[in-house]
Amino acid sequence: MKVLGIETSCDETAAAVVELGNANGGARLRSNIVASSMDLHKQYGGVVPEIAARSHIEAITPIIKQALAAANCDWPDIDAIAVTYGAGLGGSLLIGVLTARTLAIIKDKPLYACNHVEGHVYANFITSTTLPDYSMPPRQPKFPMLALIVSGGHTQLTLFRNHFDYELLGRTQDDAIGEAFDKVAKIIGLPYPGGPSVEKGGRAGDSRRFKLPKAKMPGYDFSFSGLKTAVLRLAQAEIGKDFSFPSHEIPSLLSDQQRIDIAASFTRVAIETVVDKTSRAYEEYQPKAVVIAGGVAASQELRRKLSEALPIAIEYPNFKLCTDNGAMIATLGAYKAMLGQPPADPYSLEIQPNLSM
Numbered sequence: 001m002k003v004l005g006i007e008t009s010c011d012e013t014a015a016a017v018v019e020l021g022n023a024n025g026g027a028r029l030r031s032n033i034v035a036s037s038m039d040l041h042k043q044y045g046g047v048v049p050e051i052a053a054r055s056h057i058e059a060i061t062p063i064i065k066q067a068l069a070a071a072n073c074d075w076p077d078i079d080a081i082a083v084t085y086g087a088g089l090g091g092s093l094l095i096g097v098l099t100a101r102t103l104a105i106i107k108d109k110p111l112y113a114c115n116h117v118e119g120h121v122y123a124n125f126i127t128s129t130t131l132p133d134y135s136m137p138p139r140q141p142k143f144p145m146l147a148l149i150v151s152g153g154h155t156q157l158t159l160f161r162n163h164f165d166y167e168l169l170g171r172t173q174d175d176a177i178g179e180a181f182d183k184v185a186k187i188i189g190l191p192y193p194g195g196p197s198v199e200k201g202g203r204a205g206d207s208r209r210f211k212l213p214k215a216k217m218p219g220y221d222f223s224f225s226g227l228k229t230a231v232l233r234l235a236q237a238e239i240g241k242d243f244s245f246p247s248h249e250i251p252s253l254l255s256d257q258q259r260i261d262i263a264a265s266f267t268r269v270a271i272e273t274v275v276d277k278t279s280r281a282y283e284e285y286q287p288k289a290v291v292i293a294g295g296v297a298a299s300q301e302l303r304r305k306l307s308e309a310l311p312i313a314i315e316y317p318n319f320k321l322c323t324d325n326g327a328m329i330a331t332l333g334a335y336k337a338m339l340g341q342p343p344a345d346p347y348s349l350e351i352q353p354n355l356s357m
Contacts, residue, residue, distance in 0.1 A: 082333020189251025
């Protein structure tokens, strides 16, 4: 079974083809094409929804054609189409969903509506490819499986008992961890996207110089807004200003040492927060596999800390499959088709920007 996946939930226009022989063997990546509009957003310090939507309109058709060509496929070779219909930016989702609906109708293909967050988890089920510069896990994760999903829009722990049989254990009640990284980067004057720049900047800093708070949330829920605010107050205090001092003026007054020490201290506390909860969930549920998914799954520090904290090996996708991509959506769609999940109606599928698992 070959499935075309389309992903346009934020600022990446992505399409990919994966092949699934059976539900127990893992998916084979045939192509993975991504066009990002990140450079257009950098000057604003974050994604501008209107710019992202316009970029999708320009890129979507050529990206799909490239994905098919790279997979050495034509439309008769494709068995189904999968598309992200939520969660994400409304305008961005609309471009992908309308494109997928139109293709499903005119090419007479079943259409599978995919949850973006669930798709990140299914990047861990891609186990082989002939494409260069990819390293793949040798096998798909076993169930029951604990998934830590960390990205710019999501931070949550989910227990998967089997495909499509899962329980959401906890989620962030305010900022996601990736969003907190972006905001801290802006406060201390590091470039967008914040996750890579804060972690990289912090490697040279003293992660114990500043004491920052960890949110004490019930159960397996998370909170990062208090940590973000604590960084703001710390940065203001370090330059001798009070809480009323404008945040956009802080970066020019921080020394390089202050900047990297704040970055290091924030990174340590943010990662410890998710590692602590993941460790507790592992002890309670004793899963056979623990996977991390989402853009923040590319963090080397997060991978290192989780590996130290847990008694089993952590499973995670190739770095290229951590950020938004069509391959994860194609893989989720392939498992839906293989395991008899109902396809969506291409004449009526609507976007759901606030979709949750």
